[in-house]
Amino acid sequence: MKERVSHDLVGKWLKGWSLSRQLPIPVEYRSGFKVEVGDEKQKARYVFSELNDDFIELSGQIEEPWIFLKVCATPGEVKKLIPEKWEIQPQGYMMKCSGPMKSPGRKLCEGYHLEYEQYNSTTLIKILAENGDLASSGYVVSLDGLAVYDRIVTDEKHRRKGLGAFLMLELEKIVRSKGISNHLLVATEEGKALYESIGWEVYSPYTSIVITQQI
Template structure:
């Protein structure tokens, strides 16, 4: 399923979850989109839009400062046609959704690893720790306004192909299920997209990011 009309309400919920996950200020409305002050050296601010609007296009013309990101639920092809050449399109992102239980039977954590939890704000962090004490895999889920937002699902290179990410997703889902929440969203990279699709997630919308990089 790919929707042609991503709602501002959904984008606001997802972005609120993303901000809570990363301990950032909550998004504020900016004209037809939203703004988050990220405060990092290579991502100062992000503006997020549910579709390519006049406001999005005007921002792309007005901004000349590096490391301010514009993000929109649209394909890179659509975006490229309407923005100045100074902007660099980033690797593709995919807004994905899962309504109801994920696919695949319950799996066990493979031998030599254990699970730890951390909680802050509305966020639950699951961490899979290896025998030597290093963090092998981690992921976050934020429950906000009736939606479960998954974020920063990462498995370190040498711990991949052991089912850790699948186990992690399973554990995160239990947090949402315990609160009766079954509408889930995330933005995936190209690499992560295949994992989520294997677990029953569907592509909801392409998600394109653009930035003027620093010198």
């Protein structure tokens, strides 16, 4: 049974997401939040902690393509309540981890090294191969006692070497040094298995919808 995700927690997560991407800070919009993303394929996003009247009304009002509505609910729950103009995106998962992640003897594969970058409250870690290829990378933002992880990616050519798990543990070291032990992210179906292997658990389903063609 899914837990109810609080409005405040969604706001913190979305703020971390925005900081990591150097976007405007979210603003409250009705019972949710709005971020002006400004990308051609994502002009803005509205995020809600629950599937409610505000979300449903907004889905009826928006006609412009590439504005995303996102909510802590399953695709099946959302589909029943929105107009047909919307396309439901692949299932996502809001995930959490409290306390240390699992790290049974994880080491960085031979032939790889780490690089670090920092800006605002964000740390970016890159795992680079000997030839300079970016093998894996990820961001973590520290705010208000919470660590928000974003854009955890491993290049297909470098998968099945434990790089993703090693990267997460290195990012965790950054936030643990700041006394933070609560972690949050939104995962794809593929990423979910990685996070569960190091001790994360699903907090809530997370569904995104978008209009892709001019109505």
